[in-house]
Amino acid sequence: MTLLQRNSTEKIYSQIAKVLRQDIRQYHQTGDCLASEFELAERFQVNRHTIRHAIDALIQEGVVERRHGKGTFVLTQPVDYTVAAKTRFTETFKNLGKTTSMHIRRKVVIPAENGIAEHLALHSNDPVICIETLRLADQQPICVSSHYFPARYFPNFLEQYQMGSLHACIQNHYGLQLKRVESLVSAVLPQGDDASLLCMPKTQPILRVKSINVNERDGTPLEYALTRFCADRIQLRINL
Numbered sequence: 469m470t471l472l473q474r475n476s477t478e479k480i481y482s483q484i485a486k487v488l489r490q491d492i493r494q495y496h497q498t499g500d501c502l503a504s505e506f507e508l509a510e511r512f513q514v515n516r517h518t519i520r521h522a523i524d525a526l527i528q529e530g531v532v533e534r535r536h537g538k539g540t541f542v543l544t545q546p547v548d549y550t551v552a553a554k555t556r557f558t559e560t561f562k563n564l565g566k567t568t569s570m571h572i573r574r575k576v577v578i579p580a581e582n583g584i585a586e587h588l589a590l591h592s593n594d595p596v597i598c599i600e601t602l603r604l605a606d607q608q609p610i611c612v613s614s615h616y617f618p619a620r621y622f623p624n625f626l627e628q629y630q631m632g633s634l635h636a637c638i639q640n641h642y643g644l645q646l647k648r649v650e651s652l653v654s655a656v657l658p659q660g661d662d663a664s665l666l667c668m669p670k671t672q673p674i675l676r677v678k679s680i681n682v683n684e685r686d687g688t689p690l691e692y693a694l695t696r697f698c699a700d701r702i703q704l705r706i707n708l
Contacts, residue, residue: 470512484512484522492531492542502532502540546703547605557603557611566605573612573665574600575626577619584616587680587692595619597626599634602665609666610702613695621690635681638690646681646690653677653704658696666698675699 472483488502496502503511508519523540526532532540549560561568579593588596597617603610615634617625622642629637635646655673663670674696681691697704 472512472514480514481518481521481525484508484514484519485525487512488522488526489531492526496542498542498544500542501538502542504539544700546701547610548705549697549702561605561610564605567607569604569607570631571602571604572599572631573602574598575629577626580616584692587678588616588618588689590618597622599629608701609698611695611697612662612665613693616692616694617690621688634691644690645684647684648679648681649687651677651679651706653706655699662696666696668698668700673699675702675704677704 470487472480474480476483488508492502502508502523505516505519505523509516512519523532523534527534530543533543534540547561547564547566557568576598577595578598580588580590580596582592584590584596585592585594590596595618597615597619599615599617601613601615603613619625621644622628622638625637625641628641638644638646654676656676658666658668658670658672658674662674663672666674668674675698677693677695677697679691679693679695680689681693682689
């Protein structure tokens, strides 16, 4: 039996939801079935209506889902991913105890199209470096990113960059530090081969983040990035 603070100002169902939330975090994995409402009512010494109210609170938070005739099941919990002036993918997931890896899908120089040219303050058809990456955490695909850089600021960048942090490479080889100044987030359906790369259905939305990074010293736009996150694996925390 789990003891509750029955004289507390916090409602009983809320206390139960808090205990169940902690149980899920410590003892359960995605897809696990929770104890039945009858068993939980016995554990907390309350009626099933109170248990149902507590579970409803967890359902609203996206922690569990109720499947008719089967029980209550733990859902995948999205990673809290901070979008800040100097967000680093590897550092973020390392702090969460996860291993990271990356695949470089493309490294080319292309002419700047209208949208890219506008974001980077370039003329149409000016050469830009395009690097596309697929990033994973614990071997699970998290995001696909397309990065665009004005070629005139980064001579021989395709040869210089082989793996790891793009911004670290830029700082080490060109002495430039980039800072994010804008991010636009929208929910859209995956396009091209994004769905297959992220191992997700084409009918499930992704979180698309368009970001502009500038030279920290003088504010010159040096990178336009278009990142597509698998929406059920990431929770974006905007902190610019």
